Amino acid sequence: MTQLAEYNTDNRIAYITINRPEKRNALNPELVGALTDYFLKAGRDDDVKVVVLRARGKVFSAGADLEYLQKLQNNSPEDDLDDTIAIKELLYSIYTLPKLVIAQVEGHAIAGGCGLAAVCDIVFAVPEAKFGYTEVKIGFVPALVACFLVRRLGEGRVRELLLSGELIDAATASSYGLINFIADKSEIAAQVRGYAERLVAGVSGQSVALTKQLIHNVQNLSLEASLDEAIRLNVQTRSSSDCKKGITSFLEKNKLEW
Known part of the structure; x- marks a missing residue:
C-alpha cells in the first residue's frame, strides 16, 4: 500500500512529503494523522534542525477530498469533534514545532492545503501556484485556519481571503505576506535546499x-x-x-x- 506521506532526512533537514498526487494531495483523516506523526517525529529528533513540507505531483494540496466530504454528511457530532481536533493538532504541531519549518509549494494550495502552508515559518512557491480558502463557497467555515491566519496576515487581509473564497496568485500572496519567496519550478527545490542548509549551518x-x-x-x-x-x-x-x-x-x- 502506498504511503500517504513520506519522511526522510538529509544533512539535518527533514523532508515530509505528501504523497497523494492522484487525489491532488487532498487531506483525509489518515493523511492528517501521518503528517502529525511525522512533524512530531522531526520535533523530537536532535539531528534535525529544519523541516521541509512538500508534495508530489502538480498540486500542493487541494484541501479535503470528495470522499471525505461525503462522509462528513453522515458524521455524528462526536465524529466531527474528533476529526476537527485531529486537524487542529496537525496545524498546531507545525506552528509550534521547535524547528524551523519551510513549505515548498509547487502547485495550488487550496482551503486546508493553504492552511498547511500558512502555518509554516517560511513559504517558497512557484509563480503559477494559486492560494485561497474556498470554504464559504460550499457552506463551510475555515475556522481553524482563521486562528493562525489572523496572526500571519492581520484582520483586514484575512477578511478579504476568507469571506470572498477567491483564489490569488503567487505574486499577490507574496504581497499579502502569505508566502515569502517565489521560485521557478526548475529552481525551487534547489533554492529551498540551499536556504535550509544555510540555516542548518548558520x-x-x-x-x-x-x-x-x-x-x-x-x-x-x-x-x-x-x-x-x-x-x-x-x-x-x-x-x-x-x-x-x-x-x-x-x-x-x-x-x-x-
Missing part, C-alpha cells in the same frame, strides 16, 4: 526554538506582559550553551558551525 537551534516560542507567546499579551516574557527568555538564553558558544566564537573571530 543559526542556533536553541535560539530558533526560543524565538518561535516568544513570537507565539507575546501576541496575546499586553505590552508590559510581553516585555516580561521577553526578559524571561533573554535571561534563559544568556545562560544557554548555544549563547556561550556563539559569544565565544564572535569574540575570538572564529567561524561557527551550528
Whole structure:
C-alpha cells in the first residue's frame, strides 16, 4: 500500500512529503494523522534542525477530498469533534514545532492545503501556484485556519481571503505576506535546499526554538506582559550553551558551525 506521506532526512533537514498526487494531495483523516506523526517525529529528533513540507505531483494540496466530504454528511457530532481536533493538532504541531519549518509549494494550495502552508515559518512557491480558502463557497467555515491566519496576515487581509473564497496568485500572496519567496519550478527545490542548509549551518537551534516560542507567546499579551516574557527568555538564553558558544566564537573571530 502506498504511503500517504513520506519522511526522510538529509544533512539535518527533514523532508515530509505528501504523497497523494492522484487525489491532488487532498487531506483525509489518515493523511492528517501521518503528517502529525511525522512533524512530531522531526520535533523530537536532535539531528534535525529544519523541516521541509512538500508534495508530489502538480498540486500542493487541494484541501479535503470528495470522499471525505461525503462522509462528513453522515458524521455524528462526536465524529466531527474528533476529526476537527485531529486537524487542529496537525496545524498546531507545525506552528509550534521547535524547528524551523519551510513549505515548498509547487502547485495550488487550496482551503486546508493553504492552511498547511500558512502555518509554516517560511513559504517558497512557484509563480503559477494559486492560494485561497474556498470554504464559504460550499457552506463551510475555515475556522481553524482563521486562528493562525489572523496572526500571519492581520484582520483586514484575512477578511478579504476568507469571506470572498477567491483564489490569488503567487505574486499577490507574496504581497499579502502569505508566502515569502517565489521560485521557478526548475529552481525551487534547489533554492529551498540551499536556504535550509544555510540555516542548518548558520543559526542556533536553541535560539530558533526560543524565538518561535516568544513570537507565539507575546501576541496575546499586553505590552508590559510581553516585555516580561521577553526578559524571561533573554535571561534563559544568556545562560544557554548555544549563547556561550556563539559569544565565544564572535569574540575570538572564529567561524561557527551550528
